[in-house]
Amino acid sequence: MSIAQKNQDREHREAIQELVDLLSHKYLQGKVKAIKLTMASLLAGGHVLLEDIPGLGKTTLALSIAKVLGLSFGRIQCTSDLLPSDITGLSVFDREENRFRFVKGPIFHHVVLVDEINRAMPKTQSALLEAMEERRVTVDGVTYQLPEPFMVIATQNPMEQVGTFPLPESQLDRFLITTDIGYPPAEMEKAIIRQGSIREKLEEIEPQFDGHALLACRHEVEQVYLGEKVADYLFNLVEATRSHRLVQTGISTRGAISLASASRANAFLSGRDFVIPEDVQKMLWPVAGHRLLMREDSSESARQEVLESLRVDIPVPLV
Amino acid sequence: MLRIRSLLLAIAYVLALLGVTPLFVFLEWWTQLSFGVAVLLGLLGDRRNRQLLEDRWATIVSIVVTLFCASQLSVNYFVEPVVNLLVLFQAVRLLGRKTGRHLLQIFLLSMFCLASSSLLSLSLAFFPLLIVMVFLVTIGLMLLTFHTCVPNLQLDRNGWRMVLWPACILPIGSLLLMLFFFVVLPRTQRPIWNFLNPSAPAKVSLSEEVRPGHVSSLAKTSELAFRVEMTEQDPLDLYWRTIVLNRVENGVWSRQGQAPSDWGAGRSGIEQTIFLEPKADQFLPAMDVPLDLFGYRIRSSGDRIFRVRYRINKRISYRANSLPQDILSLAEPSNESFYLQLPTVIDQRLLALAQEVRGEEASRHEIITRLKDYFRGQNLSYSSTNLPQTDTPVATFLFESRRGYCEYFASSFGLLLRLAGVPTRLVGGYLGGRYNSWGGYYLVPESAAHVWVEALLEDGRWQRIDPSRLAQNSASAVQGIQRQPLSWFDMLNDSVSHLWNRAVLNYDLQSQFEILRQTNRTLHRWSWRNLPWSLVGWVALVAGGCFGLAWWFRRHSGRERRILEQYLRVVERRFGFNPEGMGLFDIAERTGHPSCRRFAELYGGTLYRDRTLDGETIRTLTILVEELARN
Numbered sequence: 001m002s003i004a005q006k007n008q009d010r011e012h013r014e015a016i017q018e019l020v021d022l023l024s025h026k027y028l029q030g031k032v033k034a035i036k037l038t039m040a041s042l043l044a045g046g047h048v049l050l051e052d053i054p055g056l057g058k059t060t061l062a063l064s065i066a067k068v069l070g071l072s073f074g075r076i077q078c079t080s081d082l083l084p085s086d087i088t089g090l091s092v093f094d095r096e097e098n099r100f101r102f103v104k105g106p107i108f109h110h111v112v113l114v115d116e117i118n119r120a121m122p123k124t125q126s127a128l129l130e131a132m133e134e135r136r137v138t139v140d141g142v143t144y145q146l147p148e149p150f151m152v153i154a155t156q157n158p159m160e161q162v163g164t165f166p167l168p169e170s171q172l173d174r175f176l177i178t179t180d181i182g183y184p185p186a187e188m189e190k191a192i193i194r195q196g197s198i199r200e201k202l203e204e205i206e207p208q209f210d211g212h213a214l215l216a217c218r219h220e221v222e223q224v225y226l227g228e229k230v231a232d233y234l235f236n237l238v239e240a241t242r243s244h245r246l247v248q249t250g251i252s253t254r255g256a257i258s259l260a261s262a263s264r265a266n267a268f269l270s271g272r273d274f275v276i277p278e279d280v281q282k283m284l285w286p287v288a289g290h291r292l293l294m295r296e297d298s299s300e301s302a303r304q305e306v307l308e309s310l311r312v313d314i315p316v317p318l319v
Numbered sequence: 320m321l322r323i324r325s326l327l328l329a330i331a332y333v334l335a336l337l338g339v340t341p342l343f344v345f346l347e348w349w350t351q352l353s354f355g356v357a358v359l360l361g362l363l364g365d366r367r368n369r370q371l372l373e374d375r376w377a378t379i380v381s382i383v384v385t386l387f388c389a390s391q392l393s394v395n396y397f398v399e400p401v402v403n404l405l406v407l408f409q410a411v412r413l414l415g416r417k418t419g420r421h422l423l424q425i426f427l428l429s430m431f432c433l434a435s436s437s438l439l440s441l442s443l444a445f446f447p448l449l450i451v452m453v454f455l456v457t458i459g460l461m462l463l464t465f466h467t468c469v470p471n472l473q474l475d476r477n478g479w480r481m482v483l484w485p486a487c488i489l490p491i492g493s494l495l496l497m498l499f500f501f502v503v504l505p506r507t508q509r510p511i512w513n514f515l516n517p518s519a520p521a522k523v524s525l526s527e528e529v530r531p532g533h534v535s536s537l538a539k540t541s542e543l544a545f546r547v548e549m550t551e552q553d554p555l556d557l558y559w560r561t562i563v564l565n566r567v568e569n570g571v572w573s574r575q576g577q578a579p580s581d582w583g584a585g586r587s588g589i590e591q592t593i594f595l596e597p598k599a600d601q602f603l604p605a606m607d608v609p610l611d612l613f614g615y616r617i618r619s620s621g622d623r624i625f626r627v628r629y630r631i632n633k634r635i636s637y638r639a640n641s642l643p644q645d646i647l648s649l650a651e652p653s654n655e656s657f658y659l660q661l662p663t664v665i666d667q668r669l670l671a672l673a674q675e676v677r678g679e680e681a682s683r684h685e686i687i688t689r690l691k692d693y694f695r696g697q698n699l700s701y702s703s704t705n706l707p708q709t710d711t712p713v714a715t716f717l718f719e720s721r722r723g724y725c726e727y728f729a730s731s732f733g734l735l736l737r738l739a740g741v742p743t744r745l746v747g748g749y750l751g752g753r754y755n756s757w758g759g760y761y762l763v764p765e766s767a768a769h770v771w772v773e774a775l776l777e778d779g780r781w782q783r784i785d786p787s788r789l790a791q792n793s794a795s796a797v798q799g800i801q802r803q804p805l806s807w808f809d810m811l812n813d814s815v816s817h818l819w820n821r822a823v824l825n826y827d828l829q830s831q832f833e834i835l836r837q838t839n840r841t842l843h844r845w846s847w848r849n850l851p852w853s854l855v856g857w858v859a860l861v862a863g864g865c866f867g868l869a870w871w872f873r874r875h876s877g878r879e880r881r882i883l884e885q886y887l888r889v890v891e892r893r894f895g896f897n898p899e900g901m902g903l904f905d906i907a908e909r910t911g912h913p914s915c916r917r918f919a920e921l922y923g924g925t926l927y928r929d930r931t932l933d934g935e936t937i938r939t940l941t942i943l944v945e946e947l948a949r950n
Contacts, residue, residue, distance in 0.1 A: 227929040274928045278902040316902045319880045319926070 012217045013271060016043075019068055019208055020269065027064050027198060027205065029191070030184030031057060037179045037286055038065055038153065040265035042214070043221045046176020046258065047132055047152040049117075049290070054157065056181045059113060062153040063202055066111035069214060070207030071149070074109030076128075078120035080163055084127035088137045089144075102139060107131055110147050110211060114154040118164040128152075129171045149214050169293055176258050177283075178290040217268070224264040225274040229317040233277050234259060237284065240310050241292060246302050249293035259287045277316045284311060321479070323462050323472045328365050328417065330459040331425045332358065335409050337448055337455070338429030341436035342402055350403045350410075357410035365417070372414040380411050398438045405432050419467040426456050443819040453494060458486040506828050527600060529564055529572040529745055529770055531712040531726040541764050542596075544749060545604060546817055548760040549591040556643040558607035558771065558783065559749035559763060562600075563622045567737070568662050570712055572730055572745045579654035580621030581647045581781070585610055588642035594760075594820065595635050601626045604748055604763075605639035607783065608646055613638045615829055622744070623647060634825055648779040649742075658742030658775060665738070666714040673738030683741045683776050687784065690735055694789040697721060699728070701787060701796035725787045729770040732786035742775035746783070753805050758814035762805070879932055882940050886918060889948045914943050 020039055024032040034050070038061065041048045050058045059075075066073035076087055089105030106112065107128070114128060131137050135146045154175070156167070172178075183189060192198075226234075234256065242250030251259070263279040270279070285307050292303050339346075339354055346354075364371040372380070388404040409428045412421060433452055437445060461482065465472055474482065547559075564572040588610055595603065603625040605612055612625045614637025619625045627635070649655065676689045697717065703724040709715045713731040716723045729745050736743040750769035752761035771785040787793060805813075890898045894910045901909070903919040921940055925932050932940070 225928055227927045229929070230927050272924075274924065276902060276904055276923050276927050278904045281902065281905075312900065315900065317926070318883055318903065 012213060012220065013268060015209065015213070016217060017269065017271065022208070023064055023068060027068075027201065028057065028061055030188040031061060031181055034061055034179055034181045035065070036266075036269060037177050038062075040262055040269055040283070041177045042069075042149065042151050043217055043265040043268060044176055044258075044261040045149070045218055046262070047154065047174065049172070049175040049178040050153060050155045050181060051158045051178055052155070052180045052182070056183065058153075058155045058181060059115070060198065060202065061181065062111060062113040064205060065153075066109075067202060067205040067207065069111075069209045069211075071110035071211060071214075072147070073111050073113070074106035075113045075115065076106050077115045078117055078124070080119055080121060080165075082120045082124050084124050085139075087124065087128050088131060088139055091140050100140070102142065102144065104144070105137075107137065108144070108146060110149055110151070112150075112152045114152055116157060117154040118156045118166055120165065122165050125165065125167060125171065129174050132174055147211075149211055149218065169291075172290045173252070173254065175290065176262060177286040179286050221261070221265050221268045223273070224267050226260055226264060227274065230263075230275050230277055230280065231260075233314070233317050234263070234280050236314050237280065237310055238288075240314060241288065241306070244306055244310070246295055246298045246306050247292055248295045251288050251291050255288060255291045259283055262287045281311050321474065323466050323474065324470065327422055327459060327462050327466055330455050330462070331417065331422050332362065332413070334429040334452065334455050334459065335413060335425055337452055338432030338436075339406055339409065341440065341442070341444055341448060342406060342432055345399065345402065345436075345439045346406060347399075347403055350406050354406050354410045357413045361413035364414070370416050372411065372416075374416060377411050377415040381408060384408070384411070398435070402432075402435050402439070405435060419463050422459070422463060422466075426459055430456065441824055443816050446819070446823070450494060453497075454487070454490045457490040457493070458483065461486040461489075501823075501826075502831075502834075506826065506831060527562060527564075527574060527602075527747075529726045529730055529747065530570065531716065531723060531730050541766055544598070544763045544765045544767065545596060546594045546760045546762055547591050547606070547752070548594075548758075549589060549606075550759075551754050551756070552589065552606075552643070554751060556606075557751050557761070558746075558769075558785075559604040559752075559767075560607040560609060560623070560746055561604040561748040562602045562746070563624050563773075564745040564747060564770075565622070565658060566660060567730070567734060569664070570662070570710070570730075572733070576620075578620065578622045579657050580650040581623055582650040583608065583610075583623070583647040585642040585644070585646050588640050591639045591641065593637055593639055594817070594825075595631060595637075597632050597634060599630075601628070601631060603627065603637065606641035606643065607746075607748070608642055608644070610640045610642060613640075621650075634820055636821070636825060645780055645782050647773075647781040649775060649781070652779055655742045655775065658744055659737055659740065661737055662734075666711050668714055668718055669735065669738060672717075673735050676735065677739040683774065686739050686741055687736070687774055687782075690732065690739070691784075691786075691789055694728075694732065694786060695791075699723070699790050700792050701725075701728070701790035725770045728786035728790065729772050732784065732789075733772045736772070736774055744773050746771050746773050750785075755805055755810045755813055755817075757807075757810045758817055760817065762813060878937060879926070882932075882937065882944065883922070886922075886940075886944050886947075889944055890915065893947060893950070912947070914947050918943050918947075 016039065020032075020035055024035050028035055038048050042065070050061070052058060062075075063073060076082070085105070087105050087107050089103050089108065091100040091102050093099075094101040117125060117128070120128070131146065132152050135148075135150055137144045137146065157164070158180075184192065238251045238256045238259070240250075241247055244250065259280065260275075262283040263275045266279040266283055267273070267275045285304060288307060289303055292306065294300075294302055294306075335358065343351060360371055384407045385404060388400040388407070391400040405428060409425065409432065412425050412428060415421060417425075430452060433445070433448055465482070545559075562574060563578070564574050565578050566573050566575045589606060591606055593603070593605060603612060603614075603617065605625065609623060609625065612619065615635070616627055616629070617625055617637060618628065672693070676686055676693060678686075678689070681689070699716075699721050701724060702722040706723060706727075707715055707720050712723075712727065713734055716727045717731055733743045733745050747768070747770050749763050749767040750771075751767050752763040754761055769785075769787070771783060771787070773781045773783055776782055790796060887898050890896075890906060890910065894912075896909070898906045903923045907915040907919040918940060921936055921943075922932075925936060
């Protein structure tokens with residue numbers, strides 16, 4: 001690796017860190033955790049599922065991230081009558097040219113916000129999730145590649161509501177990270193109330209980055225070193241979930257790989273070129289939480305307790 | 320994941336088998352059968368998790384077995400019933416329930432079995448069995464403590480490593496202690512519990528009489544008579560002198576105690592150390608002609624025969640010094656007549672033959688030569704089977720059957736020499752031996768027992784004559800067996816058992832005193848010059864190497880741990896929280912101290928990149944920790 005390239009790498013990393021700072025301090029106050037996780041997911045090439053009640057700035061978050069990175073943004077509002085073609089796009093007959101023309105759906109954007117994904121019918125969900133996994137869409141026998149970088153930020157209302165179709169576990173697995181946004185701290189919320197919505201301010205955001213730079217960053221994230229000791233630690237955590245008495249199915253190998261790449265992204269965002277156990281710990285709940293299949297008799301909050309207890313019990317490698 | 324219980328059961332069965340193995344051949348057939356069946360059924364039952372013998376029934380069976388075995392006890396038959404009882408108890412235990420207590424009983428019974436096997440035989444197998452048993456029992460006891468607390472405990476690989484590591488260290492320690500106590504604790508002259516055993520029937524080996532014609536066939540046993548540590552010798556010199564027979568009566572040569580003294584001297588000859596197996600008589604063999612024997616309470620008689628006062632009912636060892644030449648001579652020439660005594664009844668044919676051999680004023684040397692020629696001319700053959708039993712064995716042998724073994728040759732030759740006026744005696748002992756070049760010693764079996772003749776020449780010197788060599792088939796018959804070299808397997812096998820005999824079985828109070836004396840002597844003569852410098856050099860070199868290696872190892876593998884522990888201590892003292900279980904970067908964040916952050920970056924950067932700390936980093940880390948400690 002040449003010195004110039006190294007410097008470029010450092011620039012990328014610093015630029016991304018600045019972006020996170022900018023977003024969390026200027027536009028999206030009090031959402032540092034969500035921003036960081038979303039950025040990490042973007043860097044690791046995964047998708048994010050935001051689980052929170054409406055009105056906490058999920059859309060704002062997605063929009064501002066797309067804007068600041070200079071990426072195109074698409075939005076899908078899920079309803080129970082949403083069809084797969086509403087997402088992927090469809091072929092319409094062009095009378096002038098006398099042939100079918102493919103009209104791209106909203107999924108053909110860099111950042112796609114899928115609002116209230118659990119309102120869509122399973123068929124539509126499945127089409128969406130397939131596109132997320134394959135990163136391409138096939139309509140009428142023609143395959144269309146989705147743009148790169150590509151990230152879906154889906155939101156889901158955690159409260160049980162009428163007319164929702166909860167995502168099955170196998171599809172939850174497609175999301176690298178799940179997180180909530182949470183209420184901002186009291187002082188910050190008061191300031192937000194005084195200033196009003198910042199939607200208009202978002203229009204002012206100047207793109208600081210572009211897709212190519214982001215892809216370069218992704219490449220760097222892949223190069224972040226994950227040593228033997230940290231891999232052992234990660235494995236011990238994952239394996240412990242499999243034999244935990246409250247868990248029916250623990251974290252799969254794909255889950256472990258996801259945890260590793262999310263940890264890499266976290267290390268990158270923290271300005272390191274190697275993964276430390278704290279990266280794994282930080283990413284454990286966002287990455288592994290939704291992948292645990294609990295026993296029927298255990299409550300939903302037990303997930304977090306299980307992971308927290310494992311984090312405490314399994315020793316961090318220090319020598 | 321392996322359950323502790325599975326391993327415990329496996330250990331219990333292996334221990335039971337180990338304990339019974341050395342006993343097995345001594346058991347009654349019904350004990351053998353019951354034990355075998357119990358092992359098989361027990362294994363099957365445990366596999367299916369079923370208990371085959373209810374506790375109540377186990378108790379009843381045990382009582383019945385005890386009563387039965389007790390009914391067989393007698394003063395002379397004591398060990399066998401007890402041993403059978405032990406094995407039957409073990410069989411009952413293997414069939415019964417196996418809780419912690421019962422497993423402990425199995426362990427204990429197997430140790431009793433092994434211990435009691437030493438009452439019946441002290442073979443080399445005892446030692447490896449003992450070592451394996453010590454290991455297994457320690458590991459078993461350790462696992463048992465876990466098993467008692469959590470019966471269904473399962474352990475993963477790390478867990479096993481943590482449990483088994485100390486469980487292996489413990490027996491190593493106890494074995495070393497055992498070795499120490501074996502050398503140091505005072506030992507009895509005889510095994511203490513030998514009183515339980517009726518003494519083994521005395522082995523009939525070399526007889527104290529030569530009586531040809533007494534048996535029709537000579538039984539040849541391949542049992543060992545003795546081992547001799549010495550350099551390899553010419554096979555023609557390998558005569559092991561044991562006893563001298565000086566009186567002949569009724570065709571029987573025997574030993575009369577008050578024999579005239581011989582005189583013989585020589586400078587130091589061939590050194591031997593002889594390890595004698597237990598035997599019925601008290602005579603000690605040594606290479607012909609022995610100058611002297613050194614050992615515990617050895618008496619010598621005038622005709623250079625050595626004996627001990629006590630019965631040789633255990634292996635003994637002594638040193639000897641011999642010269643393979645005719646060096647003995649009669650101290651008082653006037654005592655010649657002692658070796659000319661004749662039996663009262665003599666066959667006429669022998670008298671005639673003696674007369675013929677003697678001729679007119681021939682020298683003794685000539686007489687011997689003539690007699691040898693006569694023997695050769697008779698075409699006598701060496702044979703130990705199908706011999707006629709007569710009252711006149713010598714005459715029958717010489718004139719009729721012409722077949723016989725060494726006793727026939729020697730007694731007829733000896734008698735004829737006496738009749739011809741040459742003072743003669745018979746010497747009993749052993750001929751030949753197979754050399755074990757690995758251990759550097761000769762193996763002499765009982766089958767090598769031999770008799771030859773010593774004749775007194777005019778100059779008063781005793782000359783060794785082996786009449787058996789005059790047989791027409793002497794080359795193959797007399798020394799045939801001894802010529803085959805030992806196979807390397809036999810050599811190895813015998814070397815090991817010789818070592819066992821020397822180092823363990825023969826190690827008694829006397830050996831301890833010998834070591835003590837030697838130490839005392841060495842200390843008295845102590846001076847820097849006597850020190851075996853090459854040995855000291857080697858020891859120093861090895862010790863230095865070990866020390867250096869340990870130092871290097873500690874420095875290179877332990878220093879990370881050391882500096883980390885130091886750091887964690889300092890953090891706890893300075894920032895007042897226990898950093899245990901926290902990651903380095905978490906600690907740094909919590910303290911917010913730049914030095915902690917630097918430490919995390921340096922140390923974690925090395926560790927999590929799978930690198931090793933170099934000297935420079937270590938120095939920096941040390942400085943960081945010192946700074947933290949100082950402020």
